[in-house]
Amino acid sequence: MQGVKSLGFFLKALLGLGMAAICWAAFLWARPAQSFVGESSRIVFFHVPMAWVSTLAFFVAAWHSALYLRKRRMENDDAAAGAARLGFVFCVLATVTGSIFARVMWNSYWNWDPRETSIVLLLLVYGAYLGLRGALDDPERRATLSAAYALVAVVTVPFLTFAVPRMYQSLHPDTVINTRGKVEMSADIRTVFFSSMVAFMALFYWMWNLDRRVSRIVRERAA
Amino acid sequence: MSAPRPAAGILPAAIAVFRRELLAEWRTRVAVNSLFLFAFAVLVLVAYVVGPTRLSPEDRPTVNAVLLWIVLFFSAMTGLSRTFVHEEDAGTAAALRLSAPPPGVLLGKLFANVVLLGAVTAFIVPLFVVFMGFEIKEPLLFVLLLLLGISGLASASTFTAALVSKASAKGALFAVLAIPLLLPPLVGCVLATRVAATQADFSAGVDFLRLLVAYDGVVTTAAFLLFDAVWRE
Amino acid sequence: MRLVAENLSRSFGRRAFGPVSFRIETGRVLGVAGENGSGKTTLLKTLAGLIRPSGGYAKIFFDGEEAGDGHEPRDIPWSIGWCAPDLSLYGELTAEENLIFFERVRGRAAQLSGVKALLAEVGLPESSYSKKALGALSTGQRQRVKLAFATLHEPDLLLLDEPGANLDEAGRSIVQKVVSEQRFRGITVIASNDPRDLALTDERVTLS
Numbered sequence: 001m002q003g004v005k006s007l008g009f010f011l012k013a014l015l016g017l018g019m020a021a022i023c024w025a026a027f028l029w030a031r032p033a034q035s036f037v038g039e040s041s042r043i044v045f046f047h048v049p050m051a052w053v054s055t056l057a058f059f060v061a062a063w064h065s066a067l068y069l070r071k072r073r074m075e076n077d078d079a080a081a082g083a084a085r086l087g088f089v090f091c092v093l094a095t096v097t098g099s100i101f102a103r104v105m106w107n108s109y110w111n112w113d114p115r116e117t118s119i120v121l122l123l124l125v126y127g128a129y130l131g132l133r134g135a136l137d138d139p140e141r142r143a144t145l146s147a148a149y150a151l152v153a154v155v156t157v158p159f160l161t162f163a164v165p166r167m168y169q170s171l172h173p174d175t176v177i178n179t180r181g182k183v184e185m186s187a188d189i190r191t192v193f194f195s196s197m198v199a200f201m202a203l204f205y206w207m208w209n210l211d212r213r214v215s216r217i218v219r220e221r222a223a
Numbered sequence: 224m225s226a227p228r229p230a231a232g233i234l235p236a237a238i239a240v241f242r243r244e245l246l247a248e249w250r251t252r253v254a255v256n257s258l259f260l261f262a263f264a265v266l267v268l269v270a271y272v273v274g275p276t277r278l279s280p281e282d283r284p285t286v287n288a289v290l291l292w293i294v295l296f297f298s299a300m301t302g303l304s305r306t307f308v309h310e311e312d313a314g315t316a317a318a319l320r321l322s323a324p325p326p327g328v329l330l331g332k333l334f335a336n337v338v339l340l341g342a343v344t345a346f347i348v349p350l351f352v353v354f355m356g357f358e359i360k361e362p363l364l365f366v367l368l369l370l371l372g373i374s375g376l377a378s379a380s381t382f383t384a385a386l387v388s389k390a391s392a393k394g395a396l397f398a399v400l401a402i403p404l405l406l407p408p409l410v411g412c413v414l415a416t417r418v419a420a421t422q423a424d425f426s427a428g429v430d431f432l433r434l435l436v437a438y439d440g441v442v443t444t445a446a447f448l449l450f451d452a453v454w455r456e
Numbered sequence: 457m458r459l460v461a462e463n464l465s466r467s468f469g470r471r472a473f474g475p476v477s478f479r480i481e482t483g484r485v486l487g488v489a490g491e492n493g494s495g496k497t498t499l500l501k502t503l504a505g506l507i508r509p510s511g512g513y514a515k516i517f518f519d520g521e522e523a524g525d526g527h528e529p530r531d532i533p534w535s536i537g538w539c540a541p542d543l544s545l546y547g548e549l550t551a552e553e554n555l556i557f558f559e560r561v562r563g564r565a566a567q568l569s570g571v572k573a574l575l576a577e578v579g580l581p582e583s584s585y586s587k588k589a590l591g592a593l594s595t596g597q598r599q600r601v602k603l604a605f606a607t608l609h610e611p612d613l614l615l616l617d618e619p620g621a622n623l624d625e626a627g628r629s630i631v632q633k634v635v636s637e638q639r640f641r642g643i644t645v646i647a648s649n650d651p652r653d654l655a656l657t658d659e660r661v662t663l664s
Contacts, residue, residue, distance in 0.1 A: 069449075069452050121403055121406055121407075124402060124403040124406070125403040127399070128399050128400045128402070128403050131396060131399050131400070132386065132387075132390065132396065132400060135390040135391045135392050135396055136389070136390050136391070137391075138468065140508070141389060144452055144453065145386050145389070145390070145453060147452075148386060148449040148452060148453050149383075149386055149400060151445060151449060152379075152382060152404060152442065152445045152446065152449065153403060153404060155441050155442070155445050156379070156403075156404050156407060156438065156441065156442055156445075157403065157407070159407035159408070159411075159434065159437070159438055159441075160406055160407040160410065226518050227516075227518060227527055227531075227532040227534075227535050227612075228532065228534035228535045228609075228611075228612075229534075229563075230534070230563070231534065231561065231562050231563025231564075232563045235560060235561075235563055236560070236561045236562075236563065238560075239557055239560035239561045240561060243546070243549070243557050246549070246553075247546065247548050247549070250548045250589075251548055313544055313546075313547065314542065314543070314544035315544050315545060315546055317506055317538075317542060317543060317544075318543055318544065318545055318558065318605065319561070320506060320533070321504065321505075321506070321533045321536065321538055322533065322534075322558045322561045322562050323561040323562070324563075327561065455530060456506060456507050456508050456530070
């Protein structure tokens with residue numbers, strides 16, 4: 001038990017220091033990228049990981065929703081709801097950072113570029129999911145119905161997110177893994193970028209775990 | 224006494240549910256009236272303000288495509304939730320739960336909603352042509368995408384109606400839940416309608432048709448897999 | 457066949473009923489008594505499979521089935537008949553159309569003659585059941601239609617919640633007839649405060 005606690009402390013400290021290092025490196029170490037306006041490429045270190053985590057969070061919520069419908073264990077419902085709440089926050093942050101970037105790069109806050117539209121769609125899905133949960137009082141009904149919605153959403157959202165952008169010219173800079181299969185970033189940017197991706201995923205995992213533990217305690221107290 | 228009664232067949236149950244929905248609608252005409260009136264009112268408003276004479280010919284296909292699907296979408300939001308919400312409100316859902324196999328219930332109500340939305344579409348499209356100067360260069364593409372589009376709208380709406388029927392703020396919640404599910408096919412339908420209105424080339428729209436078929440398949444399958452958990456306690 | 461309940465309970469935040477345990481054999485009638493708010497309706501809905509139990513279980517065992525093989529009510533809805541104040545049938549259809557619809561949806565051949573006969577048995581005149589929409593009938597007449605709904609498919613388990621509500625003397629004798637017919641088919645459970653309903657029962661469970 002003591003061993004696990006020490007490990008947990010060590011990992012949290014690592015996350016904290018890692019994030020601090022990334023913030024420093026993002027602004028003071030990595031050089032701004034060529035094709036971007038001024039220093040604006042730095043936002044990529046934050047915007048992309050947050051957008052990625054908000055998408056990942058949704059898949060996590062959908063996975064636990066499926067588990068709940070199979071096994072009917074409230075732990076899965078807690079996990080799904082927690083992932084959704086966090087995912088929503090990350091999604092808002094991704095949308096805002098994206099909008100700021102758009103203003104700097106292309107001089108307008110919003111362009112209805114397919115990628116931008118996808119993140120708004122994700123925002124709407126999160127809003128709908130959380131709204132549905134808010135309207136249901138009975139814990140089992142709430143768990144079942146929100147799980148069903150999450151699963152329908154997870155199969156329909158990709159249609160807009162993946163299908164339509166591929167069919168249209170996008171304002172967005174080339175995807176990280178582009179069509180030639182190579183990563184086109186200079187070494188310093190690449191280091192900070194991938195570290196940031198890992199750090200944000202770890203951050204999400206830590207916060208999600210905390211949320212699950214709190215939910216379980218609240219549920220056990222109420223019973 | 225010796226064994227449990229065998230399960231009922233899905234198709235006969237679906238047909239019975241479908242017929243009852245249409246019969247009830249015919250007798251009370253609640254959904255039909257509100258849908259047709261709504262669609263017509265929106266069209267009149269739009270036609271008056273942005274009628275054919277005020278739109279340049281290049282803009283007409285895009286504006287008409289968008290408006291047509293806005294009207295159909297909001298008609299769906301207005302009229303398609305009644306099928307489940309009314310069952311819960313009137314208290315008849317319990318009798319149905321005890322008697323019908325769940326997939327039969329979903330299938331029957333889904334067909335009824337497709338017919339309802341189809342009726343509104345058949346009503347409003349000719350009016351669009353007349354009031355808004357809406358020209359279709361490729362009618363086959365247009366008809367196919369109408370059929371696929373309203374099937375998709377109806378599938379997602381019917382399932383969402385089932386979800387919402389047991390919640391508290393049903394009216395507002397229905398649209399909130401349905402919009403994210405329906406944005407993908409709606410965007411596809413609008414873009415495809417524009418293609419059908421501007422180009423006399425069927426192959427230009429085939430990609431969209433494939434998208435819609437895929438979407439319809441995915442949503443309908445998901446709805447059937449999940450409906451049992453949603454419908455029963 | 458027999459109906460077995462073991463520590464059956466249901467909570468909606470606060471406890472609605474239970475835990476309650478009983479066994480009832482075919483041909484017998486179980487009465488569920490208790491004051492208003494003691495959970496009789498919820499118990500019957502749980503036995504009908506409309507509500508999941510929060511604790512314990514209720515299972516139906518058919519002839520020759522061992523202890524482990526019982527069926528939960530929610531899995532065998534077509535073997536169950538339920539009549540309760542909460543039950544509503546379609547108001548815009550006639551009684552006849554309602555019953556035919558439910559037979560079709562249950563996958564049974566909907567015999568118009570059988571439906572008419574049953575409606576006559578529950579004491580409805582022809583003009584009421586074939587011409588008037590259900591919404592136009594009186595509460596007592598609707599109660600009779602609900603009894604017909606619950607018995608038309610010859611269920612093994614019949615659940616009656618306040619069956620005598622809104623019924624006159626003639627109506628009550630119909631309830632008696634329904635219950636005695638069910639003795640030949642299977643099990644009856646009656647939930648009621650009314651001593652006349654409880655007089656029809658063999659055994660009793662009281663909820664508090």
